[in-house]
Amino acid sequence: MFGFCVLASSANADETLTRARALFKALPESAQEASQLDPIDQNRIDLGRALYFDPRLSASGTHSCNSCHNLALGGDDNRADSVGHGWQSAPRNAPSILNSVFNEARFWDGTVANLERRAMGPVRTGVELSNTVDQIERTIGSMPQYVDWFAAAFPNEAGPVSFENTARAIEAFKSTLITPSRFDSYLNGEEGALSPEEIEGLALFIDKGCAVCHNGINFGGHDYYPFGVFEDPDADAQAIGYRARFVVTETVVDDRVFRAAPLRNVALTAPYFHAGSVWELEAAVGIMADTQLGERMTDLEVSKITAFLKSLTGTFIPLEYPLLPVETSTTPRPSEEVLPY
Amino acid sequence: MFGFCVLASSANADETLTRARALFKALPESAQEASQLDPIDQNRIDLGRALYFDPRLSASGTHSCNSCHNLALGGDDNRADSVGHGWQSAPRNAPSILNSVFNEARFWDGTVANLERRAMGPVRTGVELSNTVDQIERTIGSMPQYVDWFAAAFPNEAGPVSFENTARAIEAFKSTLITPSRFDSYLNGEEGALSPEEIEGLALFIDKGCAVCHNGINFGGHDYYPFGVFEDPDADAQAIGYRARFVVTETVVDDRVFRAAPLRNVALTAPYFHAGSVWELEAAVGIMADTQLGERMTDLEVSKITAFLKSLTGTFIPLEYPLLPVETSTTPRPSEEVLPY
Incomplete structure (x- = not known):
């Protein structure tokens, strides 16, 4: 029996x-296999990692992607609502960034507009990073180390430092976050x-x-x-x-x-x-x-x-915390201005 | 001529x-040589690194030591004043954590009171992390992974999970931040x-x-x-x-x-x-x-x-971003309460 x-x-x-x-x-086994993007390379992934952790993508200089999608905490912030610019609350619980490269696959249509919306929406949202496209491009362009990194990550482009490429680099990094x-x-x-x-x-x-x-x-x-x-x-x-x-x-x-x-x-x-x-x-x-x-x-x-x-809790390979480029005299200074939501 | x-x-x-x-x-060449503390070991340094990056040391669950003393940015936050709990401003420019193990050397008298004041003052300050000794001990004690790490880092102690040992672990990690x-x-x-x-x-x-x-x-x-x-x-x-x-x-x-x-x-x-x-x-x-x-x-x-x-800009060896212990049902939840400064 x-x-x-x-x-x-x-x-x-x-x-x-x-x-x-x-x-x-x-x-999938590899980031490239995971990515629905162009071929990605290590330069672009490393640049994306730096940008992901860089609080200077926010108006205040305090919030990075990682603030709410924290890679030390399963890719989110373990809060009901997230704290953004000016201690405002983002209106939804922050989802995990881990494996998120697969989440919107069926909505992915390869256009720039969608890419920007996905990776860079929070950057421009008043209650989150509260920044502007112009200021982000000026911030990155003010630091020679970033300019070099963008040139290496987007080698065939005349003006590699752009908001769009910022989004693309973060997307490349994101495609490595597989557990x-x-x-x-x-x-x-x-x-x-x-x-x-x-x-x-x-x-x-x-x-x-x-x-x-x-x-x-x-x-x-x-x-x-x-x-x-x-x-x-x-x-x-x-x-x-x-x-x-x-x-x-x-x-x-x-x-x-x-x-x-x-x-x-x-x-x-x-x-x-x-x-x-x-x-x-x-x-x-x-x-x-x-x-x-x-x-x-x-x-x-x-x-x-x-x-x-x-059993769906995965293995996340610890990554190196980046050393970020040094600011210069032309880097926009932290701002307390609150953009509209 | x-x-x-x-x-x-x-x-x-x-x-x-x-x-x-x-x-x-x-x-000095090594962290041990740099440290004026007891012999330090890798378990204690690793624990200190986790605590240094853990936002759950703050009442809100959003601020870690690294928020204002950011190791990606030269050990500070590149702001005039720092943003703390409730978007309050700390009243002084955040100093760099790098090489700071040497800063207060002459005031170091080996007492617990001083150690707590140094490493853990900001944790308890209303405008910074706004937390309490009791809540920090309950937070750490609620996560089995932390309990194991504290036991490994303080092997001969009956109750290794304590506010004092939290400070000691962060001090041990700090002594490795030499450039x-x-x-x-x-x-x-x-x-x-x-x-x-x-x-x-x-x-x-x-x-x-x-x-x-x-x-x-x-x-x-x-x-x-x-x-x-x-x-x-x-x-x-x-x-x-x-x-x-x-x-x-x-x-x-x-x-x-x-x-x-x-x-x-x-x-x-x-x-x-x-x-x-x-x-x-x-x-x-x-x-x-x-x-x-x-x-x-x-x-x-x-x-x-x-x-x-x-020429005083040093070489900082990039470190591994930690994977932090998972919360449990007894972990204190984020709080918006503002403690007095």
Whole structure:
């Protein structure tokens, strides 16, 4: 009887792997493979790393990309809302930068406008870095070391120092921020990379319907869904007043529509949901079951799904903290001016 | 005649080296040699590095030691005043952390109270990190990875997780932040490490009296002097209203007394003076000559001294950006509460 159970369990595990392979995708091995951009090179990645950590991309000289998407903390800031220029709050919970190169893949159309919007939107947002295109170009252009780095990273361009290339360099760096996890080893066929409990959690994640929205390479991050399909989230989780995707579409039905959050490294990126209203992963799983699936899960089911989600915590290879170019007499000085949101 | 001039110049250069050796001191080779603390080990240094970069040492979860003493920017923040909790301004220009292990050497008396004051004062200051001893200990104690790291860094202690040990670990890390420069090579006898102009600048630095206050291993950083010995600085440079060392001594004559700034890496750490009022190194040298030495220097003299000061820019070995411990359900959440200054 015992032998039969093990056999059955093993058959189920095989079936789970087969189903998982149809829904999810393992991370690629290299940054180049990860990147949907032009061929990238180390000069561009190194430049992007410097820019990513450079607080002089903000008007005040205090906020860098890394301030809210902190690579020491799983690529986010572990706050409900982020603190930006003038101690203003950004209106959404900061998502992790890790593996985010894959998030907007289907919206990626290769145009400059989109690239700028993705990498450099926060730089120009009043409540975030509150800077301007002109000032960023003047800041970078005032430091000979940056000018050299841009020339090396964009060798065939007449005027390599530009806002657009700043975005492109940061994108190149971002494409290196990939965190393969035990789940990827499992998907790639390594037996035993997941524990039996985690495999059961994965099966539940598929069976219960979580994977309808949270699928693909990042377990989400590629489409928008209403928050509260079956049941309204409580007021705290919902953060009433947030207008969600309505802001983009100006369609009333989108008033509570948000991107399905990518779930890689989710165990590192509390608090959860668009408003960062929930700090416990188990609680977030329970709320999702209630509101999105219309099903009250048992504690054991929540516990297994949570165990599976923790297997998505990846390995991040520590990187070198950059030494940034020295300012000169023409570098714009820190400004307290607050730009409109 | 030309040969004679070279000979004379060379003799002057030798004399300058001899005089420099009497006034200044080269940096040590190792962190242990630099440290005036107990023997330090790599576990303690690594722990200190993590704590140095951890924004959860601040009440808001946004500010780390590195926010204002940024190792990518010469160990400071390139702002006149720093931005702290609630976007408040710290009342002084942030000094560089680089080589700062040597700064207070003469005040170091080995007591815990002093260690806490040095490394952890900003953590508890309302306008800086605005945190409390209790909350810091609870924050660290809530993360098993930190508990393990503290146990490894302080192996013979019953309760290694403490505010005091947090300070000791940061001190251990700080003692590794040493930046040998071309000047050190020169002082150690390497001919040609400084250019003739830099050596002339060094001779002027000594002859004009700069080295009366700016001497020792850090060219300053070890004693206090009035700002405005011969002449009042103009209102901007003076930043009237700052009470200077009066705050400590409560002695009226100390109302305009400040620490002589250490000058290593000074070319990286604009703006200058206690209020960060001056952005150009040449201008700062000129103001110092006027106010502290009662002497209007020629542009050429200022230029040579500035060239010499730039030879104090050291080599900083890039370090690994840490991966910080993951929060748990008992980790104190970010707080907006502002503690008194």
